[in-house]
Structure formats: structure tokens, C-alpha cells
């Protein structure tokens with residue numbers, strides 16, 4: 228069986244401890260590979276390699292040279308598209324039809340977009356008077372922040388990891404990546420592509436392992452890492468924030484959400500159903516931007532619930548290779564336990580189960596997988612944990628509202644503020660409501676339309692900072708002002 232090693236200083240290396248953990252295919256529960264678990268020793272070697280590489284050829288390259296290499300990384304991913312696709316789908320169980328449209332192309336685009344962007348971002352300059360009348364000129368330059376610790380999740384493994392590594396490298400930093408223990412393969416494979424593309428040794432490093440008391444914590448506790456970028460649960464974000472406080476290191480955190488969709492009676496019903504379907508069920512509901520709370524204006528509530536039920540029941544559950552399948556398994560049996568605990572809680576709290584609520588019957592060869600039914604509830608009280616907690620499964624609760632003010636209040640009622648979707652053909656209303664929703668990302672009559680130049684991140688407990696476009700460059704560089712007396 229294949230074993231997945233760390234990638235440190237341009238070499239694949241195993242752990243000194245010899246500790247390995249299982250990488251499981253969530254579609255059938257079978258072990259697909261063994262993964263080396265990093266101890267402090269491997270994390271330290273990776274950080275030291277990254278620090279040394281800052282002073283090596285990478286740190287001396289011109290912007291042109293560096294960004295040309297990043298284009299080659301993108302081309303390298305595309306050249307091995309099928310290999311990345313296979314690996315991502317085995318680790319996550321997601322449909323190939325989804326990963327081939329989103330995960331892998333975005334993995335490549337994240338390098339090209341930021342390589343091109345950094346070449347086109349101007350810096351600042353201010354002339355100032357001086358008492359002797361000669362004046363002075365201030366100009367600002369960007370310098371890489373240094374060694375960046377990248378801690379990435381399992382729901383969109385290649386996409387979310389490269390969303391951080393692409394701009395970090397474009398800005399001239401070096402990285403140590405700790406991918407999720409659930410999905411290590413594409414991050415490991417990217418090491419080969421980096422090597423082939425000519426990325427100098429030590430620039431891209433990968434250490435595998437778990438979070439607390441393992442590679443994740445060792446990385447965040449390492450004093451020679453200059454900043455951390457993380458996507459995952461809000462509680463983990465708090466732990467990472469505390470670790471980064473020691474040594475006053477910078478952080479960029481994209482955290483959990485419990486996003487609201489607001490459906491007004493003046494919406495285009497077809498569009499609202501199609502968009503809400505995707506936002507609740509795509510990637511088996513494992514998207515931080517997904518809609519788990521749907522608020523629908525009372526006059527169209529019954530029709531909306533009926534049509535969303537019909538659409539959810541039309542989803543085809545199946546493994547990655549099934550070309551007709553549009554709903555894969557959850558990432559693990561452990562995560563299914565969490566999701567099913569909320570399915571049970573919904574019943575305990577008095578929900579009407581409109582559809583789903585359990586585990587589907589699967590053929591024998593898939594019976595060990597983390598399958599779960601797409602589920603819709605109505606009738607829950609606003610303070611039920613099912614309505615307030617991020618479940619991260621293929622499910623949503625639908626509740627009626629009577630006025631625009633009530634809809635806004637409901638949307639803003641939780642400590643999360645990541646994303647929201649508004650469905651209305653009255654564009655004046657859509658602007659008005661969008662302006663009042665407390666969230667970092669608002670979609671109007673759409674969901675998950677992504678322009679990589681836009682600010683991306685959450686407000687309230689959904690994150691700290693923004694990435695995307697120039698905002699990524701802000702995080703991955705230090706600005707330095709140079710004041711020249713003329």
C-alpha cells in the first residue's frame with residue numbers, strides 16, 4: 228500500500244518516529260494509503276528549510292522569474308489533471324463531475340491568477356514639504372512576510388490549500404503546509420509538480436498529521452513561522468489565534484458559518500430553487516459558504532418547501548466514478564456521526580422532516596461509506612442547535628418570515644457572518660438588504676459565483692481578515708515606507 232510522506236526541502240521523507248495513520252476512502256470505508264505523522268522534529272526541519280529558502284535562489288529571483296515558475300506550477304497541475312482528480316476524489320469521495328469543474332481547475336488557477344496580479348499592483352508614493360524647502364519623497368515597497376504556516380481543511384483540499392499557497396509564493400514567501408489529516412494526497416502530490424516546475428527546494432514544504440498535540444499545533448507553536456493562514460472551524464481558529472499571539476505573528480482566518488438564504492416573494496422561483504439546492508447540497512453540504520438556514524417569505528413558503536423537497540429527492544447519491552451522481556458521501560464516518568447527531572436533534576426539537584433524515588441504502592461495496600441523506604426540516608425553534616450550529620452536512624432548515632426587517636434580523640441573529648444569498652427580482656430591495664446583512668460575502672440571485680479579485684472572508688466569528696485579489700497581497704507582504712530627503 229502506498230505511503231504518503233512529508234515533503235521537506237525538496238525531498239519526500241518519512242517520520243523519524245515511524246508513526247503512520249490511515250487515509251480512508253469515505254465512499255467505501257477502505258484504507259487507501261498510510262500517512263506519515265510528523266513530530267516536532269519534522270515540523271522543525273520543514274520550518275528551517277523554508278527559512279533557509281528565503282535567503283536562497285527564491286529570495287534572489289526577479290518577480291518575472293518567480294511568476295513564470297508559478298505559471299509552470301499551474302501548467303503542471305493541468306498536465307496531471309487526471310491524477311489530481313483521482314486523488315482528490317478518493318480522499319473526499321466527491322463526484323468527479325464536481326471536482327473536475329471546481330477543485331482541480333481552481334487549484335491551477337490559484338497560481339496563475341496571483342502570479343499575474345502581483346505584477347499589476349501599484350504601490351504608494353507621497354511627496355512632502357520639509358522646513359528647508361527641499362522636500363522629501365515617501366515611497367512604499369512590498370516585501371515577503373517570510374515563512375507562512377498554511378493549515379488547510381478537507382472539504383476542498385487542493386482548492387483551499389492553493390488559494391493560500393498561490394499568493395504566498397507569488398509574494399516571495401516560503402510555506403509549510405499542514406493539510407487536513409483526512410485529505411493529504413493532493414497536497415503531497417503538489418510537491419512533485421513544484422519540483423518539475425523549478426520551484427527551489429525549501430520553498431514549498433508539507434508536513435502531515437493531526438491538529439492538537441500533533442503537526443498542526445507543532446507548526447503554530449514554532450517560533451520561526453512569521454504568519455498563519457487557516458481555513459476551518461471557528462474553535463480551531465481561536466486556538467491558532469492564541470498560538471500566533473506568542474511572538475505577535477499575523478493571522479488570516481476563514482472560519483465557520485451558518486449562512487442564511489433570504490427568499491423573497493418577488494424572487495424568480497426557478498433561480499431561487501436551483502441556487503438554494505446547490506448552496507445546501509453541493510459537496511454534500513461541506514462548503515463553508517453553504518446555506519443551512521433558509522428564510523422564505525410566507526406567501527411562497529409552501530410552494531418553495533415543496534419544490535426544494537422535489538429537487539432534493541432528485542439528487543443522485545453515488546461514488547465519484549458514477550457520472551450521474553451529484554451527491555457523494557461525507558468526508559468520514561466521524562463527521563457523519565456529527566451530522567447524524569444533528570439529524571436526531573432536529574427530531575428531538577420537534578422538526579417536521581420534509582425529506583431525508585437518515586442514511587441511504589447503498590450497495591454492499593459502498594456500505595462502509597459515510598453516506599447520508601440530503602435533509603430538509605421545517606418547524607424548528609430559532610434557538611435549536613440545528614438552526615444555530617454549523618452542521619456541515621447536506622441539510623437545511625426552512626422558516627417563514629413576514630417582513631423584510633424580520634428577514635434581516637433573522638439573518639443577523641447568530642455570531643457567524645460568513646456569507647448570505649438574497650433571492651429577489653426587486654434590485655432596489657436586494658441592494659437595501661445586502662447592505663444590512665452582517666456577512667463578508669453576499670450573493671444576490673446567485674451562489675458561489677467567484678471572482679478571485681474580490682475580498683473573501685467572514686465577519687463576526689467567521690473570520691479575521693480578507694484574502695483574494697489585493698487583499699491576499701496585503702496579508703502575504705509587509706509594506707515598508709522609505710522616506711528620502713531631497
Ligand SMILES: NC(=O)C1=CN([C@@H]2O[C@H](COP(=O)(O)OP(=O)(O)OC[C@H]3O[C@@H](n4cnc5c(N)ncnc54)[C@H](O)[C@@H]3O)[C@@H](O)[C@H]2O)C=CC1
Nearest residue numbers: 379380406407437438439443444459460463466482515619
Ligand atoms: N471550510 C470550513 O469552513 C471548514 C469547517 N469545518 C468545520 O469544522 C468541523 C470539524 O472539522 P475538523 O476537520 O475537525 O476541522 P478543523 O478546523 O479542526 O480542521 C481544519 C484543519 O485544522 C487543523 N487543526 C485542528 N486543530 C488544530 C490545532 N489545535 N492547531 C493547528 N491545527 C489544527 C486540522 O488538522 C486541519 O488541518 C466540521 O464539522 C465543520 O463544521 C471543517 C473543515 C472545513
Ligand SMILES: O=C(O)/C=C/C=C(\O)C(=O)O
Nearest residue numbers: 382458513514515516677
Ligand atoms: O475560494 C473559494 O472559492 C471557496 C471557498 C470555500 C471555502 O472557503 C470553504 O468551503 O471552506
